[in-house]
Amino acid sequence: MRDAGVLWLQLTGGEPLIDPLFLEVYALAYELGMMLTISTNGSRLHNSTILDLLTRYLPYRVVVSIYGATEATYDGVTQRRGTFKLFRRGLAAAREAGLPLRFNVIVVEDxxxxxxxxxxxxxxxxxxxxxxxxxxxxxxxxPESLTSQSTEHLRARTPFTGCNAGVTHFHADPFGRASICKVGRDEQVDLIAEGIEGLSQLPPIADKLMLRTGGCSGCALQGSCGVCRPLAKRYQEANAPLASYCQQGGR
Structure with missing residues (x-):
């Protein structure tokens, strides 16, 4: 990634802080000069080894997801007892250490x-x-995640006018397979086998995946559609309610 000119790297998951290689990967990326963001549930931020690394090699941002404001609700959403206490313990440690925090408030039915x-x-x-x-x-x-949707909290999406997925940024999984983004993984490039030269395949892959095909082809509302084609395909394959992603569902 360094040789490809990567400047910003987001470590996500699942939960990246439980990965046995996290410390090694994070330290190497930092030493290579990358600007680092971590997406986490915060439950491991109290770990002294992790905290020492993050205070020594300060990340650009630590993004923490919030699943509830009380123990009963938080543990109910995560379906794991004790997760709220770990979350609060991690936040307290991160705040004391001066880590740059940002929060994602996840709103679901529960x-x-x-x-x-x-x-x-x-x-x-x-x-x-x-x-x-x-x-x-x-x-x-x-489709299993869709059952948690709070229907009254469905928000109108702003029109999708294109993005630079596969051009200025890309996604790589733990096995070195690159895709245009974390959603559009239908075609991947094996970077272990092909090296960074394989990244040149991503722009034409992006052009193909962004075409309004399948159930979206010929739609008269394409100009104001709020989802990209790769995300729409995920919804369609999951047999999601049309109203959850498509303007036609409200008609």
């Missing part, structure tokens, strides 16, 4: 009654936050 409290929790740390309430299928088009 925590929607605590949206205001989750926002207040983020604001209490004096940091920026973003609210996510439109739930997408899994990266494999699995």
């Amino acid at each position: 925590n929607k009654h605590e949206e205001a409290e989750m926002r207040a929790l983020a604001d209490g740390f004096g940091d920026d936050h973003h609210v996510y309430s439109n739930i997408s299928p899994t990266i494999h088009s699995g």
Whole structure:
């Protein structure tokens, strides 16, 4: 990635801080001069080894997801007892260490009654936050995540006017397979086998994946559509309710 000119690297998952190679990967990326962002649930931020590394090699940003403002709700959403306590413990440690925090407030059916409290929790740390309430299928088009959608929190999307996926940025999985983004993984490039030269294949792949094909071809509302074609395909393969991603669903 360094040789390809990567300047900004986001480490995500799943939960990246439980990966046995996280410390090694993070330190190497930092030493190579990359600007680093970590997306995490915060449950491991209290770990002294991780905290020592992050304070020594300060990330650009640590983005923490919030799933509830109370123990009962948070543990209910994550379906793991004790996760709220780990979350709060991690936040306290990160704040004391001076890590640059940002928050993603995740609103679903089971925590929607605590949206205001989750926002207040983020604001209490004096940091920026973003609210996510439109739930997408899994990266494999699995529908299981869609059942958590709070229908009254579905937000109208701004029109999708294109993006630079596969051109100025790309996604790489733990096996070295590159795709245009974390959603559009239908065609991947094996960087282990092909090296960084393989990245030159991504722009034409992006052009192909962004074409309005399948159920989107010929739609008269394409100009105001709020989702890209790769994301629309995930919804379609998951048999998601049309209203959750398409303007036609509200007609």
